[in-house]
Amino acid sequence: MLAKRKILKVNFRKGKKAEEEDFVAVDKPTNIFVNGNYFVTLMASPRNIRELAIGHLLGQGVINALEDIEHVSIRGKNVNLRTKAEIQLEATKFPKVIPTACGTSEDIIGLLGKSGVLKLAVKFSAENILNAFKSLHSASKVFKKSGGTHAAALFTRDGKLKFCMEDVGRHNAVDKVIGKGLIEGVNFTRSFMISTGRLSADMVIKCARARIPLAASKAAPLESGILAAEMSGLTLVGFVRGSRLNVYTRPRRVKF
Template sequence: MYVSTKIVGVNVTRGKVREFFDNIALETILKIYVNESYYGAFLLTPDMLKEFVIGNLFSEGVIDSLKDIQKIEISKDIARVESTRIVSELLKAKRNLVEFSCVAGDIGELAAIIGRYRVSSDIMLNASTIVEVFRTLHERMPVFRATGCTHGAALLDERGEIDCLAEDLGRHNAVDKVAGFALLRGLNLNRYALILTGRETPQIVLKAARIGTPIVCSFSAPTLGAIKLAKALGLTLVGFVRGGRFNVYSHPERIRIDFTSRQSL
């Protein structure tokens, strides 16, 4: 998912100029058609394309399970999906409604959607598990290590094991690849936390709720819209997992504090 290309490196502090080969991330375009209708065009890192297509339809609420897909064909830059579901403009309108309304803070208007996607899970994660998984996350991302240019997403179970890790130039795409990978393997996403390297936005929170992961954790920060939406959807939002600490922005009841010296200010 990367190529080696010649570049000029300038080291100002050491007073050196040299030419060398460096690894550069590749991107490709994938146009998706569902039941002959144009669904969208996506710029993404060219791997896990089938997982991406399935995961995107799932995380955007177009399909509810693998059963809703009859056939997928991917050739070059086009993916054709046959689905039993009717994919109409309504779905796109709904998606936009959610993105925009949660930004504007008008969660009330979204009652129907929140009712449908509200997460419910008694999964508990140890605080130490969350810290530990982020300590080694970048080491497990080969394209990031080669290029420094990708976001990562993965699933984390209660024992602290990472599964379904995906990388992509786009943080939404990485989540979709994970979702599709998990769906193809029949995982119960209700028992996993979604872990990310990218920022937590309303769109990411909604994707997590739609695929059913009750906890989202990231290196990065959430926006206010993401926090509002996570609260409304019953989702645990954890951010800024760095240097042995993290913040919990909503529904902290799923985080088990597994250290003895506890202090509340």
């Protein structure tokens, strides 16, 4: 979502300044409730909040599959998800803030929960990964106008775009992609995720819990992200730019 605001645009090289209208990305609070109980507030782009809530709960270990949810209702900025079984939120939820420095093996094991190690033999073409970022750029319409959003997208093994989500937050964009994938019944194990944001431990864990075997970003991974990828069995790819990329973990899944 975009808003227009009056700004003062200054060009020092040309010695010019002018008042203009420009587009800015909109962020609003999204409140997530589970069985009527408050869970978390996410500052996010106010679109696709159903997908955001479902993806976030999977990433946080509150649910393990879409089948765990009985009903989703949305009222304004509030999303309430009713689960089929009673859930003790305090016993199941992860910390609301996962620091980027969270990098010990004990931390990662706790955050991965019962998702287990990805032992999938699927392979992905390096060419398809490179081309995916060209598609991501084309699909990032809000970013082109505002420069204020991150984007994430899911691709099939043969490089076909399933869907792209934009959000002011890199985590939210990934949550929205995972949530939409759950709703549409996508086979995550035959797909790969790409993102414009840094791949830290929490970003990697979201993908691992969804059983996505490869995650790639045009940005650099963090050490915690590499450790999380090693422990979960996920293939982590970074610095995807132009005709080059770096593979940090499980390189056997990438065909060159």
